Amino acid sequence: MTSDQTHTEGAAARSAAGAGDLRSLIEGARVVLWDFDGPVCRLFARHSAERVAKGMVDWLAGRGLSALLPEDERQWSDPHAVLRTVAERRPGSDLVTELEARLTAEERRAADSAWPTPYADPLIRTWTARGRRLAVATNNSPVAVRSYLASRGLDGCFAPHVYGRTRELHRLKPDPYCLDRALNATGAAASEALMIGDSPSDLEAAVRAGVPFLGCVHSPKKARLLRKSGATVVVDSLEPVLRIVRGQA
Ligand SMILES: [Mg+2]
Numbered sequence: 001m002t003s004d005q006t007h008t009e010g011a012a013a014r015s016a017a018g019a020g021d022l023r024s025l026i027e028g029a030r031v032v033l034w035d036f037d038g039p040v041c042r043l044f045a046r047h048s049a050e051r052v053a054k055g056m057v058d059w060l061a062g063r064g065l066s067a068l069l070p071e072d073e074r075q076w077s078d079p080h081a082v083l084r085t086v087a088e089r090r091p092g093s094d095l096v097t098e099l100e101a102r103l104t105a106e107e108r109r110a111a112d113s114a115w116p117t118p119y120a121d122p123l124i125r126t127w128t129a130r131g132r133r134l135a136v137a138t139n140n141s142p143v144a145v146r147s148y149l150a151s152r153g154l155d156g157c158f159a160p161h162v163y164g165r166t167r168e169l170h171r172l173k174p175d176p177y178c179l180d181r182a183l184n185a186t187g188a189a190a191s192e193a194l195m196i197g198d199s200p201s202d203l204e205a206a207v208r209a210g211v212p213f214l215g216c217v218h219s220p221k222k223a224r225l226l227r228k229s230g231a232t233v234v235v236d237s238l239e240p241v242l243r244i245v246r247g248q249a
Pocket of ligand 1: 035038039
């Protein structure tokens with residue numbers, strides 16, 4: 001794809017969002033729920049997710065447990081897919097606990113070298129200054145999330161509302177569990193909240209929780225995927241969101 005095509009599709013993503021739709025989503029939000037990897041930062045920017053997944057697959061192989069994973073190499077570039085698959089086949093086992101702990105350690109390491117999503121830091125600070133409550137609702141480890149937020153000086157904008165992966169692995173998104181926990185803890189009605197996410201599973205979780213959804217993606221491919229899944233408001237940058245929150249648009 002040429003850069004012109006990318007630019008054109010990016011512009012299309014912005015106009016498809018519709019300025020009015022975006023504004024009403026933002027202005028209706030008393031509580032903002034953030035997916036972490038994507039909207040807040042690029043977690044595996046320098047610590048490759050593929051390598052983490054391969055490490056988990058190799059660790060299972062070393063224990064003679066390769067048979068737990070179907071023989072489709074391609075899907076094992078996603079560490080969460082490895083964990084989910086093993087958790088489905090050995091629910092509640094020590095093996096799953098150990099595998100989850102290994103993934104948490106890798107995510108914690110990745111958090112040290114994650115790239116902030118452009119405009120996320122100032123948007124988080126501005127929204128907080130405007131009296132909105134913020135929460136993280138993610139499939140990543142809350143340990144990694146807190147570590148990243150502290151490194152950016154953003155922990156105070158969210159604390160204590162970080163809802164990440166728990167031992168109940170069957171309740172990862174698209175299950176709305178982490179969103180429901182955030183709503184309960186902040187005392188917000190679903191209709192007064194807004195979920196910012198970058199994947200169809202974020203959208204599904206938001207729909208199931210009854211929370212309005214704002215898609216924020218950095219590639220036309222992801223934007224297409226979200227819209228195909230039913231997202232109506234999708235932006236390719238947080239910049240227009242920040243401008244509205246600042247009252248500049
Ligand atoms: Mg994400």
